[in-house]
Amino acid sequence: MASTATFLAKTPIRTTPFPKTLKSDPSPGSRLSFSLVAGARRPARAIRSCRIACALIEPDGGQLVDLVVPAGPAREGRRREAAALPKVRLSRVDLEWVHVLSEGWASPLRGFMRESEFLQALHFNSLRLPDGSVVNMSIPIVLAIDDTQKKAIGNQRKVALVDANNKLVAILSDIEIYKHNKEERIARTWGTTAKGLPYVKEAIQNAGNWLIGGDLEVIEPIKYNDGLDQYRLSPVELREEFLRRNADAVFAFQLRNPVHNGHALLMTDTRRRLLEMGYRNPILLLHPLGGFTKADDVPLSWRMKQHEKVLEEGVLDPETTVVAIFPSPMHYAGPTEVQWHAKSRINAGANFYIVGRDPAGMKHPKEDRDLYDADHGKKVLSMAPGLEKLNILPFKVAAYDVKKQKMDFFDPSRPQDFLFISGTKMRDLAQNRKDPPDGFMCPGGWKVLVEYYETLLETVTNGSVTHFPGVQKQGSSKQR
Amino acid sequence: MASTATFLAKTPIRTTPFPKTLKSDPSPGSRLSFSLVAGARRPARAIRSCRIACALIEPDGGQLVDLVVPAGPAREGRRREAAALPKVRLSRVDLEWVHVLSEGWASPLRGFMRESEFLQALHFNSLRLPDGSVVNMSIPIVLAIDDTQKKAIGNQRKVALVDANNKLVAILSDIEIYKHNKEERIARTWGTTAKGLPYVKEAIQNAGNWLIGGDLEVIEPIKYNDGLDQYRLSPVELREEFLRRNADAVFAFQLRNPVHNGHALLMTDTRRRLLEMGYRNPILLLHPLGGFTKADDVPLSWRMKQHEKVLEEGVLDPETTVVAIFPSPMHYAGPTEVQWHAKSRINAGANFYIVGRDPAGMKHPKEDRDLYDADHGKKVLSMAPGLEKLNILPFKVAAYDVKKQKMDFFDPSRPQDFLFISGTKMRDLAQNRKDPPDGFMCPGGWKVLVEYYETLLETVTNGSVTHFPGVQKQGSSKQR
Numbered sequence: 008m009a010s011t012a013t014f015l016a017k018t019p020i021r022t023t024p025f026p027k028t029l030k031s032d033p034s035p036g037s038r039l040s041f042s043l044v045a046g047a048r049r050p051a052r053a054i055r056s057c058r059i060a061c062a063l064i065e066p067d068g069g070q071l072v073d074l075v076v077p078a079g080p081a082r083e084g085r086r087r088e089a090a091a092l093p094k095v096r097l098s099r100v101d102l103e104w105v106h107v108l109s110e111g112w113a114s115p116l117r118g119f120m121r122e123s124e125f126l127q128a129l130h131f132n133s134l135r136l137p138d139g140s141v142v143n144m145s146i147p148i149v150l151a152i153d154d155t156q157k158k159a160i161g162n163q164r165k166v167a168l169v170d171a172n173n174k175l176v177a178i179l180s181d182i183e184i185y186k187h188n189k190e191e192r193i194a195r196t197w198g199t200t201a202k203g204l205p206y207v208k209e210a211i212q213n214a215g216n217w218l219i220g221g222d223l224e225v226i227e228p229i230k231y232n233d234g235l236d237q238y239r240l241s242p243v244e245l246r247e248e249f250l251r252r253n254a255d256a257v258f259a260f261q262l263r264n265p266v267h268n269g270h271a272l273l274m275t276d277t278r279r280r281l282l283e284m285g286y287r288n289p290i291l292l293l294h295p296l297g298g299f300t301k302a303d304d305v306p307l308s309w310r311m312k313q314h315e316k317v318l319e320e321g322v323l324d325p326e327t328t329v330v331a332i333f334p335s336p337m338h339y340a341g342p343t344e345v346q347w348h349a350k351s352r353i354n355a356g357a358n359f360y361i362v363g364r365d366p367a368g369m370k371h372p373k374e375d376r377d378l379y380d381a382d383h384g385k386k387v388l389s390m391a392p393g394l395e396k397l398n399i400l401p402f403k404v405a406a407y408d409v410k411k412q413k414m415d416f417f418d419p420s421r422p423q424d425f426l427f428i429s430g431t432k433m434r435d436l437a438q439n440r441k442d443p444p445d446g447f448m449c450p451g452g453w454k455v456l457v458e459y460y461e462t463l464l465e466t467v468t469n470g471s472v473t474h475f476p477g478v479q480k481q482g483s484s485k486q487r
Numbered sequence: 488m489a490s491t492a493t494f495l496a497k498t499p500i501r502t503t504p505f506p507k508t509l510k511s512d513p514s515p516g517s518r519l520s521f522s523l524v525a526g527a528r529r530p531a532r533a534i535r536s537c538r539i540a541c542a543l544i545e546p547d548g549g550q551l552v553d554l555v556v557p558a559g560p561a562r563e564g565r566r567r568e569a570a571a572l573p574k575v576r577l578s579r580v581d582l583e584w585v586h587v588l589s590e591g592w593a594s595p596l597r598g599f600m601r602e603s604e605f606l607q608a609l610h611f612n613s614l615r616l617p618d619g620s621v622v623n624m625s626i627p628i629v630l631a632i633d634d635t636q637k638k639a640i641g642n643q644r645k646v647a648l649v650d651a652n653n654k655l656v657a658i659l660s661d662i663e664i665y666k667h668n669k670e671e672r673i674a675r676t677w678g679t680t681a682k683g684l685p686y687v688k689e690a691i692q693n694a695g696n697w698l699i700g701g702d703l704e705v706i707e708p709i710k711y712n713d714g715l716d717q718y719r720l721s722p723v724e725l726r727e728e729f730l731r732r733n734a735d736a737v738f739a740f741q742l743r744n745p746v747h748n749g750h751a752l753l754m755t756d757t758r759r760r761l762l763e764m765g766y767r768n769p770i771l772l773l774h775p776l777g778g779f780t781k782a783d784d785v786p787l788s789w790r791m792k793q794h795e796k797v798l799e800e801g802v803l804d805p806e807t808t809v810v811a812i813f814p815s816p817m818h819y820a821g822p823t824e825v826q827w828h829a830k831s832r833i834n835a836g837a838n839f840y841i842v843g844r845d846p847a848g849m850k851h852p853k854e855d856r857d858l859y860d861a862d863h864g865k866k867v868l869s870m871a872p873g874l875e876k877l878n879i880l881p882f883k884v885a886a887y888d889v890k891k892q893k894m895d896f897f898d899p900s901r902p903q904d905f906l907f908i909s910g911t912k913m914r915d916l917a918q919n920r921k922d923p924p925d926g927f928m929c930p931g932g933w934k935v936l937v938e939y940y941e942t943l944l945e946t947v948t949n950g951s952v953t954h955f956p957g958v959q960k961q962g963s964s965k966q967r
Contacts, residue, residue, distance in 0.1 A: 123870065129678075130625075130822065130867050132610055141872070145610075186860060191678035198609075198671035200680045342610065380666060387610055390603065392621070392872065 063246055063257065064358040064396060067142040068115025071242055071354060074177075075109050075225045085226055089167040089175050093160045095152055095219065097168050097176060100210040103298040104148050105168065105177055106229035106334045110241035112351040115142065119150040121220035122185040129195040132346055133392040143393030145346035146338055147196065150179075151187050153215030160184070166219065175226055182221035187214065197340050198379075203372030205301035206338045229334075235311060239297065240331040242355040248329055249356050254290035256281050258359035258400065259352040261366070263296045263304055263337060264430060265313045265456055267448040268414040269405030271322045276416075277361060277400055278327060291328045292357055296348075298336030301369070303434075307332070309459040316451035339369045341379035342387035349388055353397055362388050363402035413446035438464065543726055543737065544838040544876060547622040548595025551722055551834060554657075555589050555705045565706055569647040569655050573640045575632055575699065577648050577656060580690040583778040584628050585648065585657055586709035586814045590721035592831040595622065599630040601700030602665040609675040612826055613872040623873030625826035626818055627676065630659075631667050633695030640664070646699065655706055662701035667694065677820050678859075683852030685781035686818045709814075715791060719777065720811040722835040728809055729836050734770035736761050738839035738880065739832040741846075743776045743784055743817060744910060745793045745936055747928045748894040749885030751802045756896075757841060757880055758807060771808045772837055776828075778816030781849070783914075787812070789939040796931035819849045821859035822867035829868055833877055842868050843882035893926035918944065 076082045097105065107113055115136065120128065125147050127134050132145035150168075152160075160166055160182070168177040189211055194200050197207075230236050240248065249257050258277050262270070274291050281289035295314060297307050305313070311332070318325050335351065338344045344367035349360045366384035368377055385401045388394065406425040408415040417425050428447060436443050437456040447453075556562045577585065587593055595616065600608065605627050607614050612625035630648075632640075640646055640662070648657040669691055674680050677687075710716050720728065729737050738757050742750070754771050761769035775794060777787050785793075791812070798805050815831065818824045824847035829840045846864035848857055865881045868874065886905040888895040897905050908927060916923050917936040927933075 123866065126822070126863060126867055127870055130612055131870070131872055133872070135870060135872075139875075188678075188860065190681075191859075194674035194678045194680060198668075198674045200674060201670075342606070379671075380668065383606060386603065387606055390607055390611070390615060392611055392613070392615070395619075 063249060063254070063356040064353055066111065066114050066242070066354045067350065067393065068136060070114070071246075072111035072114040072117055073109075073243070074111075074117065074223045075228055078227070082226060085178055085224060086175060088165075089178055089226075092165050092167040092178065093156075093163055094167050094169050094173075095150070095156055095160075095179075096173075097150075097170055098210065098214075099171075100206075100299050100336050101150055101168075102170060102176065102229065103334060103336045104150070105223065105225060106239075107298075107351075108148065108223055109177075109225040109229060110243070110334070112242060112333075112335065112354055113144070113148055114242075114354045116144065116148065118179060118223035119220045120148055120218070121183040122218075124220065125149060125185070125218065129192065131392065132343065141393045143346050143350040143391055145343045145350070145391070146340065147192060149187075149192075149218045149220070151211075151214035152184070152217050152219050154217070156215065157184055157217050160219075165221075176229075177223050177225040179219065179221040179223055182219055184217050184219050187216050187218045189214070189216075196338065196343055198343070199371070201371065201373045204339065205369075206299065206336065206340070209299055210336070233308070235297070235308065235332060238311065238330065238332045239334055245292065245329065245331060246356040249290055249292075252290055252329075253288050254356075256286040256289040256359060257292055257357040258289060258361060259292040259294055259349075259355070259357035260361050261294055261296065261333065261348045261352070263300055263310070265305055265310060265433075265448070265452060266293075266317045266322070267428075267433070267452075268322060268446060269407075271317065272405050272414050272416070273361065273402060274323060274328075276403070277359070280400075281359070289327070289359075291323070292352065292355065293323065293328055293330045294333045294352065294355075295330075296337055297332035297334050300337045301339065304337075305456070305459060309455060313452045313455040316455055317449055320449040320451050322449045322452075337367070339367055339378075341366070341368045342383045345384045345388050346391045346394065349391075349394055349397055349399070353394075358396070359398045359400055360388075361400045361402060364404065407444050407447055409444070412444065434460070543729055543734070543836040544833055546591065546594050546722070546834045547830065547873065548616060550594070551726075552591035552594040552597055553589075553723070554591075554597065554703045555708055558707070562706060565658055565704060566655060568645075569658055569706075572645050572647040572658065573636075573643055574647050574649050574653075575630070575636055575640075575659075576653075577630075577650055578690065578694075579651075580686075580779050580816050581630055581648075582650060582656065582709065583814060583816045584630070585703065585705060586719075587778075587831075588628065588703055589657075589705040589709060590723070590814070592722060592813075592815065592834055593624070593628055594722075594834045596624065596628065598659060598703035599700045600628055600698070601663040602698075604700065605629055605665070605698065609672065611872065612823065621873045623826050623830040623871055625823045625830070625871070626820065627672060629667075629672075629698045629700070631691075631694035632664070632697050632699050634697070636695065637664055637697050640699075646701075656709075657703055657705040659699065659701040659703055662699055664697050664699050667696050667698045669694070669696075676818065676823055678823070679851070681851065681853040684819065685849075686779065686816065686820070689779055690816070713788070715777070715788065715812060718791065718810065718812045719814055725772065725809065725811060726836040729770055729772075732770055732807075732809075733768050734836075736766040736769040736839060737772055737835075737837040738769060738841060739772040739774055739829075739835070739837035740841050741774055741776065741813065741828045741832070743780055743790075745785060745790060745913075745928070745932060746773070746797045746802070747908075747913070747932075748802060748926060749887075751797065752885050752894050752896070753841065753882060754803060754808075756883070757839070760880075761839065769807070769839075771803070772832065772835065773803065773808055773810045774813045774832065774835075775810075776817055777812035777814050780817045781819065784817075785936070785939060789935060793932045793935040796935055797929055800929040800931050802929045802932075817847070819847060819858075821846070821848045822863045823847075825864045825868050826871045826874065829871075829874055829877055829879070833874075838876070839878045839880055840868075841880045841882060844884065887924050887927055889924070892924065914940070 076085050108116060108118060124134055128144050128147045133141050134144045135141050164182060165178055165180045166182060167175055168179060170176050190200060193207055193211065197204055260274055278289050278291065293314065295310050314330055317323055318328060345362060352360055362385045365377060365379060365381040368379045371378045389399050404417040405414050406417045406427050408424055409426055410424045428443065438460040440457060556565050588596060588598060604614055608624050608627045613621050614624045615621050644662060645658055645660045646662060647655055648659060650656050670680060673687055673691065677684055740754055758769050773794065775790050794810055797803055798808060825842060832840055842865045845857060845859060845861040848859045851858045869879050884897040885894050886897045886907045888904055889906055890904045918940045920937060
């Protein structure tokens with residue numbers, strides 16, 4: 008996937024939407040301090056008086072967490088120390104969570120959850136801090152170990168976390184080991200225990216019966232070496248980019264699907280509304296999720312190619328758009344997960360969050376219905392503890408207007424003129440090399456999708472059943 | 488069950504622990520205003536300076552809700568109005584919730600939950616009020632209707648709630664009808680969807696697929712006519728009783744089981760500790776749950792007889808104990824439900840809450856283990872949003888000390904001297920007319936239990952299987 012990076016560099020756009028900021032060592036010395044909350048549910052009048060110099064929204068807990076050990080003697084010291092510690096091997100998803108934690112997306116969380124944090128996440132979707140304030144935290148960020156590992160750890164207070172190749176990744180200190188009640192965790196997180204939830208199959212079902220929490224020190228920044236690392240900007244780097252661009256509002260758009268013109272319309276319209284509210288330079292954070300996704304989602308590398316086309320062809324304005332990868336794995340936990348998607352973007356500097364229909368939703372794994380009510384995501388988000396400072400922008404419904412021959416906001420006075428093109432429909436069209444209606448997606452973006460589905464079709468075995476093994480075969484840890 | 492009331496009146500105790508306050512019409516005019524929070528997690532020094540005249544803890548939302556329509560023209564007007572409204576028939580459990588809501592146990596909730604309240608209860612175990620403050624609310628208090636009822640209601644804004652005999656109970660106004668996703672409700676409330684949860688079987692499984700929320704006006708105070716109504720004191724009446732007794736601290740003990748001497752020791756010890764903290768007149772609210780319980784729990788009427796013996800025989804001091812019935816049905820939802828048990832007691836004036844091992848817990852309905860971790864209840868309670876003002880008193884473990892031949896706090900230095908007598912063990916003993924060890928329970932209390940199990944044994948059909956139909960046969964709606 009080095010091709011994406013090369014391709015982007017060649018793109019003849021005015022300002023690359025993929026910030027040129029190179030990932031630097033995120034040592035504490037380079038951290039900014041964020042002391043002002045900008046635009047948090049203020050009345051429009053107050054917002055109008057906000058000057059461009061407004062600071063970005065304050066991260067949860069007041070300061071971004073940075074868990075990467077500074078290069079040099081400290082790092083070498085940790086390596087020596089780790090050699091003598093019991094080892095816990097991380098799965099791919101575990102490693103994604105180490106990445107998430109290390110860069111402060113879950114600030115003020117400083118490591119895998121101990122039981123008190125786990126229980127608060129499960130029951131209250133939030134954490135109470137020592138000063139009595141509350142931050143949102145809806146998804147348990149936990150590390151499972153099995154009986155053998157627990158026994159090997161014994162009474163030791165620290166463990167070394169290693170990757171699949173036994174390479175040292177991090178040290179977990181002041182550890183607490185507690186029961187992993189999978190049924191309860193699943194029920195409270197997903198609101199169902201039906202078999203077939205993608206994250207459960209990937210990361211919980213076969214995981215150990217214990218959870219180990221503690222303070223995390225990550226030896227060096229997490230890299231995937233898949234040609235996309237330069238787009239994995241940390242919250243600190245995103246904040247630097249927003250400040251560099253003189254953003255006085257940042258609106259985040261979480262996605263795990265290709266961008267069609269309905270999405271683009273929504274993002275463009277959001278910027279227009281923010282300008283009307285008195286902001287002078289609202290910046291869009293187009294923020295595709297980069298961690299674990301289910302097998303039938305379009306893989307990250309193809310999505311990144313598609314997003315690039317959307318900017319290259321001017322559907323979104325590169326001047327006011329930052330595209331970066333959000334390193335979290337996907338839970339598909341609907342109203343519970345959308346809070347995590349929003350909270351982590353506060354830490355990245357966003358003070359506006361666009362929420363759509365059925366965010367982080369999917370079909371029920373066993374019943375013929377959506378798992379979540381399509382409206383619950385935005386309702387829960389608007390009421391969630393710890394997200395009061397975030398402005399929630401509900402999605403207007405966009406659909407294909409057959410009269411105007413373009414994507415437009417749905418007009419309930421003439422429903423017959425609108426065509427809803429679902430993800431499934433889009434996939435069917437691309438797989439069968441049929442074109443979508445004009446104006447549904449920019450041609451270059453559509454071509455990327457067709458190419459992707461062609462790589463899948465090459466693996467069809469007998470012409471009647473479409474398998475998706477190609478997704479797994481592409482070799483990158485980010486390809487699902 | 489009129490016998491219980493008669494019996495109590497005859498009991499020759501110094502001060503009846505069952506307050507003599509007769510239930511009066513709880514019209515708004517009789518409401519007290521509670522403006523001070525007493526003793527909420529204050530340091531001991533601050534507590535010592537608290538004078539006896541301290542007000543009781545403030546109810547959630549600042550004022551106790553009272554939903555009973557005042558007798559007279561207003562009440563008659565509602566009756567006339569209701570005649571023309573669509574009718575929704577209440578189940579026994581629904582009626583218990585109407586009772587709970589009507590007296591303000593769930594303050595500031597003013598009726599069955601609308602969707603925004605339902606979602607907040609499910610996801611956050613709390614409700615955010617218009618002023619931004621947060622109150623605890625962990626259990627959905629909802630009313631289910633089926634498709635036919637929904638159709639009959641149509642676009643009307645009010646419905647009449649009637650009992651099994653079609654007698655008018657209440658009017659629900661400004662209604663909102665929304666989907667009853669049973670699977671999600673069960674998963675998020677119980678942390679499992681395993682078949683066999685008692686409340687689910689009783690009140691959810693066969694309920695309708697819609698929920699109807701709205702503002703409740705209850706035509707007249709809810710009565711059960713089972714001889715126990717006089718012990719169903721409302722939060723207002725309890726507060727009046729605590730003030731009458733000059734309580735400067737109220738500590739609540741929720742229970743649904745017979746009181747043994749270990750419980751009594753704990754309650755006595757709690758009072759001793761509160762006196763040491765500087766309180767001068769701590770009052771115990773011994774508060775058995777009176778609503779729906781599972782079939783193998785001891786029925787309310789027998790528990791009330793047993794509690795009375797405990798006071799009559801001086802195991803608890805009637806001078807400093809108030810016994811009353813808490814009208815809520817039981818969920819058996821462990822850490823989620825214990826919050827409801829605590830929150831409702833704030834509304835009744837308690838500023839201390841005793842929490843035991845595995846509160847509101849039970850065996851997993853399908854697996855050979857407890858459904859909840861025994862420590863999660865007290866942990867969740869200590870962190871729960873909206874309960875910060877309540878002092879949580881964790882249970883010390885009491886067991887039978889075979890050396891001292893009495894119930895005492897477990898001493899980990901000599902575990903071999905302690906005998907743990909479980910509910911199952913206690914039931915086996917009583918059923919087989921065997922005596923428990925001396926000092927386990929006061930003799931009169933034990934005799935009540937033996938009598939209860941004798942009534943059950945009378946229904947054993949073939950000597951090898953014990954059935955519990957007698958529980959249902961006793962005719963009272965409170966007998967399960």
